Amino acid sequence: xxxxxxxxxxxxxxxxxxxxxxxxxxxxxxxxxxxxxxxxxxxxxxxxxxxxxxxxxxxxxxxxxxxxxxxxxxxxxxxxxxxxxxxxxxxxxxxxxxxxxxxxxxxxxxxxxxxxxxxxxxxxxxxxxxxxxxxxxxxxxxxxxxxxxxxxxxxxxxxxxxxxxxxxxxxxxxxxxxxxxxxxxxxxxxxxxxxxxxxxxxxxxxxxxxxxxxxxxxxxxxxxxxxx
Numbered sequence: 524x525x526x527x528x529x530x531x532x533x534x535x536x537x538x539x540x541x542x543x544x545x546x547x548x549x550x551x552x553x554x555x556x557x558x559x560x561x562x563x564x565x566x567x568x569x570x571x572x573x574x575x576x577x578x579x580x581x582x583x584x585x586x587x588x589x590x591x592x593x594x595x596x597x598x599x600x601x602x603x604x605x606x607x608x609x610x611x612x613x614x615x616x617x618x619x620x621x622x623x624x625x626x627x628x629x630x631x632x633x634x635x636x637x638x639x640x641x642x643x644x645x646x647x648x649x650x651x652x653x654x655x656x657x658x659x660x661x662x663x664x665x666x667x668x669x670x671x672x673x674x675x676x677x678x679x680x681x682x683x684x685x686x687x688x689x690x691x692x693x694x695x696x697x698x699x700x701x702x703x704x705x706x707x708x709x710x711x712x713x714x715x716x717x718x719x720x721x722x723x724x725x726x727x728x729x730x731x732x733x734x735x736x737x738x739x740x741x742x743x744x745x746x747x748x749x750x751x
Contacts, residue, residue: 532575546598556609564599570628581628587618605649613657615644623680634680639672646697652705655679660695671695686723
């Protein structure tokens, strides 16, 4: 079915303001609590209450704004809203900053203290089982960091614990939590897929004739920050 109707939803800066910077995988998130509500990341956080027809910029620049190059730097890379609580939103950037908003994007608090600094945030994932729990993965291959970076917080990002002790030295692209069992986690890296049955204390390779290739949720010819 085709309606013949299309509508651009990309946020536009006002005349005289600096241009927004967009990641090559610009994060968009449709609220589970109200599917008219859309969240959009540039170097700012944007929100629409009507499916993108009106897109409002709610935040200041959430990045360090300290790099320039042939592709955009200092961009938001990942957005996730808690499945449990409307308006509890996390953002991560390509320069290592992680933010939380508890009021649907009107205000943000920076919560990356205790995490490796300046490293690409590949995913933030709010738990579906505990309101204060959030997972973060970092991919350091652009900075020649090839170790796995996986962290969890149970206090909205005030403190962090590493879950990467038993993972091989492979940059991590994504973490997902099982929607029914809080103890089951999945990790996608630049070299494969892993699962944990004890909430990240131990990891095992998911075999089943799966190839040893990069794993993440997106399907694109540009899937890892290492391609840049």
